[in-house]
Amino acid sequence: MNNHTIEVEQLTKRFGDFTAVDHIDFTVKQGEIFGFLGANGAGKSTTIRMLCALLQPTEGTARVGGHDITDAPEKVKESIGYMSQRFSLYEDLTVEENIHFFGRVYGLTDAGLRERKAWVLSMANLHGRETSITGTLPGGWKQRLALGCAVLHRPRIVFLDEPTSGVDPLMRRTFWELINELSGEGVTVLVTTHFLEEAEYCNDLILINAGHIIAKGSPKELKSDHIKTPILELQCSNVIEAMSRIEQEPWALETSVFGTNLHVSVSDEASARSGIRKIVEQNDMKLYSIDRITPSLEDVFLYLLDRESEKKETMG
Amino acid sequence: MIRRLWPVIKKEFRQIRRDKRVLAILTLVPAFLLFLNGYALNFDVTHIRMAVVDLEKSGRSREFLEGFKTSGYFDVVYNLNSAEEASALLDDAAVLAALVIPPDFSRRLLSNQTVDIQVLVDGVNSNTATTVIGYVQAVTLQYSRDITLATLSKIGRRNYLPINYEARIWYNPELKSVKFLVPGLIGFILAITCVIATALSIVREKERNTIEQITVSPVHALEFILGKMVPYAVISLVAAVIVILAAYVLFGVEVKGSYLNLFVATLLFVIAALSIGLFISTIAESQQVAFQVAALASMLPTLILSGFIFPIRSMPLFLQILSNITPAKYYLVILRGIILKGVGFAAYWEQMLSLILYAVVLLGISSLRFRKTIG
Numbered sequence: 001m002n003n004h005t006i007e008v009e010q011l012t013k014r015f016g017d018f019t020a021v022d023h024i025d026f027t028v029k030q031g032e033i034f035g036f037l038g039a040n041g042a043g044k045s046t047t048i049r050m051l052c053a054l055l056q057p058t059e060g061t062a063r064v065g066g067h068d069i070t071d072a073p074e075k076v077k078e079s080i081g082y083m084s085q086r087f088s089l090y091e092d093l094t095v096e097e098n099i100h101f102f103g104r105v106y107g108l109t110d111a112g113l114r115e116r117k118a119w120v121l122s123m124a125n126l127h128g129r130e131t132s133i134t135g136t137l138p139g140g141w142k143q144r145l146a147l148g149c150a151v152l153h154r155p156r157i158v159f160l161d162e163p164t165s166g167v168d169p170l171m172r173r174t175f176w177e178l179i180n181e182l183s184g185e186g187v188t189v190l191v192t193t194h195f196l197e198e199a200e201y202c203n204d205l206i207l208i209n210a211g212h213i214i215a216k217g218s219p220k221e222l223k224s225d226h227i228k229t230p231i232l233e234l235q236c237s238n239v240i241e242a243m244s245r246i247e248q249e250p251w252a253l254e255t256s257v258f259g260t261n262l263h264v265s266v267s268d269e270a271s272a273r274s275g276i277r278k279i280v281e282q283n284d285m286k287l288y289s290i291d292r293i294t295p296s297l298e299d300v301f302l303y304l305l306d307r308e309s310e311k312k313e314t315m316g
Numbered sequence: 317m318i319r320r321l322w323p324v325i326k327k328e329f330r331q332i333r334r335d336k337r338v339l340a341i342l343t344l345v346p347a348f349l350l351f352l353n354g355y356a357l358n359f360d361v362t363h364i365r366m367a368v369v370d371l372e373k374s375g376r377s378r379e380f381l382e383g384f385k386t387s388g389y390f391d392v393v394y395n396l397n398s399a400e401e402a403s404a405l406l407d408d409a410a411v412l413a414a415l416v417i418p419p420d421f422s423r424r425l426l427s428n429q430t431v432d433i434q435v436l437v438d439g440v441n442s443n444t445a446t447t448v449i450g451y452v453q454a455v456t457l458q459y460s461r462d463i464t465l466a467t468l469s470k471i472g473r474r475n476y477l478p479i480n481y482e483a484r485i486w487y488n489p490e491l492k493s494v495k496f497l498v499p500g501l502i503g504f505i506l507a508i509t510c511v512i513a514t515a516l517s518i519v520r521e522k523e524r525n526t527i528e529q530i531t532v533s534p535v536h537a538l539e540f541i542l543g544k545m546v547p548y549a550v551i552s553l554v555a556a557v558i559v560i561l562a563a564y565v566l567f568g569v570e571v572k573g574s575y576l577n578l579f580v581a582t583l584l585f586v587i588a589a590l591s592i593g594l595f596i597s598t599i600a601e602s603q604q605v606a607f608q609v610a611a612l613a614s615m616l617p618t619l620i621l622s623g624f625i626f627p628i629r630s631m632p633l634f635l636q637i638l639s640n641i642t643p644a645k646y647y648l649v650i651l652r653g654i655i656l657k658g659v660g661f662a663a664y665w666e667q668m669l670s671l672i673l674y675a676v677v678l679l680g681i682s683s684l685r686f687r688k689t690i691g
Contacts, residue, residue, distance in 0.1 A: 053532075080532070082529070084529065088527075088529040091524065101326075104319075104320070104322070105324070105535055107320070
């Protein structure tokens, strides 16, 4: 038993008749970046709130940093850092005042506070802005200050709820570098996101849908475990027409449009390739390229979510 | 516990200091309200505008009228020739009262007969009307008594009055209503500012989501509540001092009793009022709603049910019972005792006890509710 981990067992939360989180299990290892993915309303926030000891589970348990979330909520709160989806520092206080407030609330000493303040300022690149009113900072800076304040007390476990929503792509990249740094120092990071490309940065992840975990593993495992059939990516003119013709072929299992490209999951690669060429010739289209690709996480998630909804349909 | 309470208090003070508008409202508006209400809320009835219909115009009738003019309460603004004219003036509210002296005024007096004079009074404001009638009665009785005494002495009887009285008015010898109102105003103002300020400041944290970062931190609900209350309690006490100073400077109202008792009672009342604000913050989700609920919950009961203006004893029984919902009811009794009468603890220990009970119970209920809703 390591006290830098999160262990979730049969965790369930019901609100009246509605089951928001339904008997989920997972374990987060020390120092890893653990991705928690799912659409809005899938149960992500409810789970995080339970793990932060803000919400009592209806059933099941979880241990965060070695403390039971039901029996020792105060201990849990002391050992975690949390950054909320909505900016939740005091906008009417200065940068410095926010740092001081949260530092003191977490019981930092004068020396500790001085050291951590210097760290946060350089991490968030806020030197010289100590006395700026927080509300006047640009979005990306606020976000980094929020992360800084969340880890002032050097928690060994950090929860980040949609930390990059509303931040421009460049800032998102630097933000992920910060997350990587934290994990490099041995901090366990649980992060929720709906940006699928960000999921690639995670060591491990789970996909949650309607309160159930529908997939878990590393990005690599997820890509190789679920989609066994080859996927062809083609660039051609008239993508929509091409798709509707390809869909009618027996070798085509699934088609989807990705930008200007077409992804086709096929049962047999050779016959698919010749079939596609035939369709293109017969219809006077132009084929620019045709490649077999390894599926992206997006492919996998779309596939898994599709499968889920089909399951539900056949059951209902 | 104290370790985390202090940063919360400090943070709250910083936020208040930065919000100059709120700070001004909390400290200066009370004194301004006192200024306004002290002058506007005046129940003293003086300079009553009166019309006189003297149908005799004799030396005797003029002498009688002189009694009204010198009483200091009446201004004779019209001298008329008929009662009809007087009623027209009453209709227009140009005068509050009209006096009709019959044409046989001195003749009847000289033949030892009773004279009926007529007094017409505008009864729209029943309080004022009652006071006016009282003054008319006093002036008339004085004049009648003088005549009786003169008659008695003329027939050789000893000039004597069976029962005389000497009224000494305590606590407020000039009978100025402002003295009665100032303590009430202090309570009224403190109730409003405390309830609204706490309700707003907590709901603002909900609205801006800052409460979320607090709830995941090790800060206890009680630390958060106390951290919110202490700054507002301090500011409210400062506001109370300003109001008391203003009452002295503007209206000459002095605190006759113990400042320590005044401080203790005010502190208890402030805690009770802040708890009401806290309670409202657990119901309201937006600052707008919080403001409306807080304004309603603090103003109405303090204005109507606390005995500030309307005496509780003359209310119907169910209102008397209902009046217990506002801690201002008890606070006002204590305030009037200390400020006007200068009496000690023995005179209001029951009210003190009620205030303590209020502060403890309200704070308890609100804290529990707050814990439940905030987590």
